[in-house]
Amino acid sequence: MVFDVVGKSQKISPDRTPVEVVEKWRKTLLEEGRAEKAREASTRALTSSDTDTLARAVFERVSSQAANNGVHLNDEDLLMLLGDLSGLGPLLELVARPDIEDVAINLGHIYAYTTSKGWEHIGSTPAGTGEAIRVLIDRAHGNPPTPDHPIADATLTQMIPTASGVTRKGIRVNYIMPPASPYGDVITLRVKDYGTQDTEIDDGLASLCSSRLPPVARRPFQPISFPDGNGVLTPEAANYILSIMVNGGTLIVSGTTGSGKTYVAQRALQEMLNFFPKGSIRLFIIEDSNEIVLYKWDGSVSTDTGNIVYTVTRPKIQAGPDAISMYDLVRAALRSRPHGLIIGEARGPEAWELIRAAATGHGHSAFTIHATSAEHVWERFLQIVRAHEEVKGYSELDIAKNFAAAVTAIAHIGRSPIHGQIMTEIVEVSPIVERSANRPTFSPIFRFDPDKNRLVPTGNRPMRKGFQAQDLGLPEAYFINSH
Numbered sequence: 001m002v003f004d005v006v007g008k009s010q011k012i013s014p015d016r017t018p019v020e021v022v023e024k025w026r027k028t029l030l031e032e033g034r035a036e037k038a039r040e041a042s043t044r045a046l047t048s049s050d051t052d053t054l055a056r057a058v059f060e061r062v063s064s065q066a067a068n069n070g071v072h073l074n075d076e077d078l079l080m081l082l083g084d085l086s087g088l089g090p091l092l093e094l095v096a097r098p099d100i101e102d103v104a105i106n107l108g109h110i111y112a113y114t115t116s117k118g119w120e121h122i123g124s125t126p127a128g129t130g131e132a133i134r135v136l137i138d139r140a141h142g143n144p145p146t147p148d149h150p151i152a153d154a155t156l157t158q159m160i161p162t163a164s165g166v167t168r169k170g171i172r173v174n175y176i177m178p179p180a181s182p183y184g185d186v187i188t189l190r191v192k193d194y195g196t197q198d199t200e201i202d203d204g205l206a207s208l209c210s211s212r213l214p215p216v217a218r219r220p221f222q223p224i225s226f227p228d229g230n231g232v233l234t235p236e237a238a239n240y241i242l243s244i245m246v247n248g249g250t251l252i253v254s255g256t257t258g259s260g261k262t263y264v265a266q267r268a269l270q271e272m273l274n275f276f277p278k279g280s281i282r283l284f285i286i287e288d289s290n291e292i293v294l295y296k297w298d299g300s301v302s303t304d305t306g307n308i309v310y311t312v313t314r315p316k317i318q319a320g321p322d323a324i325s326m327y328d329l330v331r332a333a334l335r336s337r338p339h340g341l342i343i344g345e346a347r348g349p350e351a352w353e354l355i356r357a358a359a360t361g362h363g364h365s366a367f368t369i370h371a372t373s374a375e376h377v378w379e380r381f382l383q384i385v386r387a388h389e390e391v392k393g394y395s396e397l398d399i400a401k402n403f404a405a406a407v408t409a410i411a412h413i414g415r416s417p418i419h420g421q422i423m424t425e426i427v428e429v430s431p432i433v434e435r436s437a438n439r440p441t442f443s444p445i446f447r448f449d450p451d452k453n454r455l456v457p458t459g460n461r462p463m464r465k466g467f468q469a470q471d472l473g474l475p476e477a478y479f480i481n482s483h
Contacts, residue, residue: 025066025071029063029081030081033059034085046139047139055081055086059081079160091126094112095160097112100114100115102188104119105129105188107184108125115213118217121307144175147321150181155171156172156173169192175187176329182312183299218246218275221243221473222473230454232260233455234446236478240472242272243474244408244409245271250358251265252367252410253368253411253412253413254376254380254411261345262291262345265368269342269366270296273295281307282308283364284311285310286326287313288345293310309338312324331353339364341362349384354367355406375442378400378403378440385399397435400438401433404431404432408467409426419450428467445458459480
């Protein structure tokens with residue numbers, strides 16, 4: 001059985017041969033392969049190369065017998081046997097496809113990253129897949145994940161049959177299990193095609209002249225007609241924040257304790273996802289406790305999260321397992337091909353990892369941070385990232401350059417004794433750093449006017465490259481201060 005592009009399975013059988021006859025020989029192929037592997041495994045530990053050799057020998061013997069009975073077993077049948085004996089099962093069919101670069105398993109749902117469409121939902125995960133991959137990690141001399149150490153990495157090698165022979169593929173596995181992923185196992189297989197010396201010379205630069213990876217599909221951004229009431233945001237400010245997220249920017253939501261930072265971030269992210277096909281955006285949510293839930297997911301492990309991965313930290317318990325920090329979870333997420341990362345509250349070295357990731361292409365990211373104003377965000381950020389070992393040797397100017405390259409805007413929310421919960425200001429972060437002060441440059445776009453009891457535009461236009469009004473799909477009138 002092989003997966004088709006929509007996640008169903010299809011049968012491959014020779015013309016004029018009854019399907020039940022072909023299936024009988026496939027069943028024989030699997031039974032003899034499993035029996036042969038059991039015999040060999042009882043006397044020695046089998047490597048991936050041993051399993052590959054064994055599978056090919058069994059396939060040659062059984063396919064020869066089948067041919068004598070008028071049945072042709074093909075490369076797909078060999079792939080099925082290799083998947084079964086290797087432990088990858090039907091996942092090997094996805095790994096074998098030349099258009100697939102990554103395979104992700106999230107709570108029993110399979111997604112694949114294809115070079116033509118990006119992330120696509122494939123279907124349900126076969127039972128026992130997680131256990132089989134843990135065994136493969138162990139065989140590769142790695143440390144399989146356990147509840148005490150729930151994050152694991154390993155590199156596997158797999159030979160794949162092709163029309164011209166075989167090709168060698170490397171599979172980098174990132175595995176996150178409970179309690180780090182509270183709802184169930186999250187597994188990412190990053191696939192690298194090494195090829196073989198027997199294959200034809202590849203087309204080198206020609207492939208780069210004829211094809212490229214596609215953008216993430218989404219509908220064009222058009223301002224939403226939000227209600228113009230006495231709320232935290234005005235329609236203009238809400239559309240500005242939303243368009244930044246849709247266009248791949250990085251947003252910081254700052255505020256004091258209990259001001260509503262997480263709620264603002266969650267609402268902006270959820271609205272952003274409405275512009276994309278479900279599953280096409282892969283986000284990692286990293287929190288101390290699971291508060292941000294997207295795609296209106298019901299929390300059930302039996303339903304699809306929409307390619308959203310939820311992870312949580314674990315504090316160090318005396319005489320217990322090691323802590324799972326936000327830094328650990330960010331590093332694990334970055335090995336899992338995310339489009340963006342969402343940190344519930346940045347308080348340490350994880351903030352630097354997110355900034356570095358955002359500066360190198362992981363847009364659609366956001367985090368909240370404790371601060372008393374948008375200006376105070378820089379001082380607070382500078383304080384917490386010093387906990388990162390790498391940052392200790394950086395100058396304030398170097399840190400400021402990274403911050404300015406990564407962060408698009410800051411939205412600061414607070415509680416006023418007179419006006420209640422208010423968004424005090426939304427500022428654009430300029431990529432230009434104030435060298436005299438070793439700090440990023442902030443340009444206020446919206447600011448709370450106490451006389452009008454609402455956010456008003458300051459008159460400053462967004463000037464950041466790629467995030468100006470025309471880039472964001474917003475009218476210039478949104479930013480005009482008429483008074």
